[in-house]
Amino acid sequence: MAVDWVEYVIGHLNYWLFTTLMMTGLYIVVAKGNFVKKIIGLNIFQTSVFMLYISMGKVTGGTAPIFPLDMNIDPNVVYSNPLPHVLILTAIVVGIATTSLGLALIVRIREEFGTIEEEDILLIETAMSAEETRLHGGTMGGRA
Amino acid sequence: MATETLAGAAQDAGHQAAAHVALGLVDQLPLLLVLAPFCAAPLIVLIGVRRLSWALAYGAVTASFVMSIFVLMRVIGGDVISYHLGGWAPPLGIEYRVDSANAFVLFLVTGIATVVMPYARVSILAEMGERHLTLFYACFLLCFTGLLGVAITGDAFNVFVFLEVSSLSTYVLIAAGAERDRRALTAAYDYLIMGTIGATFFVIGLGLLYMATGTLNMADIADRIADQTGNRTVRAAFAFIVVGIGLKAAIYPLHLWLPNAYTYAPSAVTVFLAATATKVAIYVLMRFMFSVFQPEYLFEVKTLEFIILPLAILAMFAASLIAVFQTDLKRLLAYSSLAQIGYMLLGIGLLSETGLTAAIAHLFNHGITKAALFMGVGALVLRYGNSFCDRIAGAGKTMPWTSAAMVIGGLSLIGVPGTAGFVSKWVLVQAALEAGWWPLAILIVFSSLLAVIYVWKMVEALYLSQPAEDIVVHEAPMAMLVPLWIMAGACIWFGLDTDLTLGASISAAKGLIEGSAGMADVAGLVVR
Numbered sequence: 062m063a064v065d066w067v068e069y070v071i072g073h074l075n076y077w078l079f080t081t082l083m084m085t086g087l088y089i090v091v092a093k094g095n096f097v098k099k100i101i102g103l104n105i106f107q108t109s110v111f112m113l114y115i116s117m118g119k120v121t122g123g124t125a126p127i128f129p130l131d132m133n134i135d136p137n138v139v140y141s142n143p144l145p146h147v148l149i150l151t152a153i154v155v156g157i158a159t160t161s162l163g164l165a166l167i168v169r170i171r172e173e174f175g176t177i178e179e180e181d182i183l184l185i186e187t188a189m190s191a192e193e194t195r196l197h198g199g200t201m202g203g204r205a
Numbered sequence: 206m207a208t209e210t211l212a213g214a215a216q217d218a219g220h221q222a223a224a225h226v227a228l229g230l231v232d233q234l235p236l237l238l239v240l241a242p243f244c245a246a247p248l249i250v251l252i253g254v255r256r257l258s259w260a261l262a263y264g265a266v267t268a269s270f271v272m273s274i275f276v277l278m279r280v281i282g283g284d285v286i287s288y289h290l291g292g293w294a295p296p297l298g299i300e301y302r303v304d305s306a307n308a309f310v311l312f313l314v315t316g317i318a319t320v321v322m323p324y325a326r327v328s329i330l331a332e333m334g335e336r337h338l339t340l341f342y343a344c345f346l347l348c349f350t351g352l353l354g355v356a357i358t359g360d361a362f363n364v365f366v367f368l369e370v371s372s373l374s375t376y377v378l379i380a381a382g383a384e385r386d387r388r389a390l391t392a393a394y395d396y397l398i399m400g401t402i403g404a405t406f407f408v409i410g411l412g413l414l415y416m417a418t419g420t421l422n423m424a425d426i427a428d429r430i431a432d433q434t435g436n437r438t439v440r441a442a443f444a445f446i447v448v449g450i451g452l453k454a455a456i457y458p459l460h461l462w463l464p465n466a467y468t469y470a471p472s473a474v475t476v477f478l479a480a481t482a483t484k485v486a487i488y489v490l491m492r493f494m495f496s497v498f499q500p501e502y503l504f505e506v507k508t509l510e511f512i513i514l515p516l517a518i519l520a521m522f523a524a525s526l527i528a529v530f531q532t533d534l535k536r537l538l539a540y541s542s543l544a545q546i547g548y549m550l551l552g553i554g555l556l557s558e559t560g561l562t563a564a565i566a567h568l569f570n571h572g573i574t575k576a577a578l579f580m581g582v583g584a585l586v587l588r589y590g591n592s593f594c595d596r597i598a599g600a601g602k603t604m605p606w607t608s609a610a611m612v613i614g615g616l617s618l619i620g621v622p623g624t625a626g627f628v629s630k631w632v633l634v635q636a637a638l639e640a641g642w643w644p645l646a647i648l649i650v651f652s653s654l655l656a657v658i659y660v661w662k663m664v665e666a667l668y669l670s671q672p673a674e675d676i677v678v679h680e681a682p683m684a685m686l687v688p689l690w691i692m693a694g695a696c697i698w699f700g701l702d703t704d705l706t707l708g709a710s711i712s713a714a715k716g717l718i719e720g721s722a723g724m725a726d727v728a729g730l731v732v733r
Contacts, residue, residue: 083409087402090398090402096394099398103398103401103402106402106405107401107405110405110408110409110412113409113412114408114412117412117415117416145412145415148362148421151362151366152365152408155366155369155373155404158369158373159369159373159397159401162373162376162377162397163394163397163398166376166380166390166393166394166397167394169380169383169390170390170391170394173383173387173390174387174390174391182391186388186391189388193532193533193593194532196593197532197533197593197594197595197596198532198593198594198595
């Protein structure tokens, strides 16, 4: 019984790691107030998906999917599946683009708001909308 | 490159698929449609002349529009175009597959973009200044390309790639509103976080699907998971994909990015996004629910009945109620968008051909309606500086043409007979009655009454309030009025002449509801 359980955990090790990383990343995105930390969490979250895909392409006993130069492919050799790796190359590029765009936005936010802490920015924005309410009336035409 | 026309029903598709059609320019349209804006975007940055940037962008968008009309004409009768990129046959190669459903979405996206461009030239110049014009139009074109690509592709991973192309540029476009209000930056940042989470969920779903099937071609996936109804990997994939795309489509509890993004983005960007971006996401949702996964799956039926339907109704009421209490017209309309997305989801959730017809028709009709309304708001912002109800009071006198067009848009939003909004809501009510769920029909009518309240609020501000005395304004410039009236005219035109909208919607709904079987057959034939 206990052996089954251990086998189950070890046999799905990549999925456990994937789930752990994914949850770690999501937790950071949700729980941290610092904008840069959120981006780091997002990165961890995305990396977990890279792991899922890359482990997906692994064929047990398979070698790297590189054909010999003379193209004499030995039918006994088992190759891993390269397609998930290629796909995830695209996803990595997307991840880098997202990260850099996020960081660029943070630079601009810091310029405009003077802070990159969510709580402080929320305070500033609340003050801004309170000012708008004062100028233009709140809900119910300013009478409520 | 090889293009194969697959005529109508799958049985005679076989004969045509085998015969390679001569490679005229017309056969390359599905690719050129996406390629035109995609190539124009870097060109604009490389040339770097501000005046030229708009002209180039407009040229590319118009070219796409013309091509999408051709494509739509070809497939509206129920045909399917299967375009093989680089001549590599699917499922190994990437396939662009156009049927009535996505041809109609392409038509909406390109059409809206073509009308928005002349509007954007004036509006963007006023709201953003001249400094980053070239980069702005490059981003606009990339966003446009991404939306087209998402709609046209038949390859599941390609959907993700194009989704990110459009999302990344959308974040930039929204942040461009920072010249007017710095909150645009945090709105863009929030959207970036949520959008990335959504897109990543979508990739996880695709990964699980790939594990279960070993293919990425949508038709091929549909074929191979047809007998895997009990497979938990497939179920998990379905959940991840629905939540991921749900974030993009702003399904009610996943909508938090939307109100701020729409409110603080430049007006022209809001028009474009409100009319196209969420609609394309809804289309992807339909494509995956009906063409890739089978509606016969118990888990899918349960999802639709117990999750999508209640959320749709919640969206219809909660978002409308919030909209009633807004003082900023732009934000009011953003919340009303959320409510309208509820109608589309309701159509999907009814899981019938009539329901899907309603969803697709509403997708189009709401697109043009919201475009008209947001264009009107953009014109008001241009003249009054912002769009708060008390600020624009009395605009009916100072800007009569803008206000009149907005009222037409408002009527269409409510669903008054004779406008586009009525047609799709009517079909939706029919679908609810057809399913035997008459309380739903009553709920649809009641939520439309909520729309009356917030549209009346707009009318009251425009026509029945005394203008503030210190403000002197005049009518919006022609470059903005003409697109506004084209959209307002479209609201009425498609309310009276429903041949195109309902015709395409019915054909698209047919394709989608039979989709899984039809797509699988065709895919089997393409492989040879």
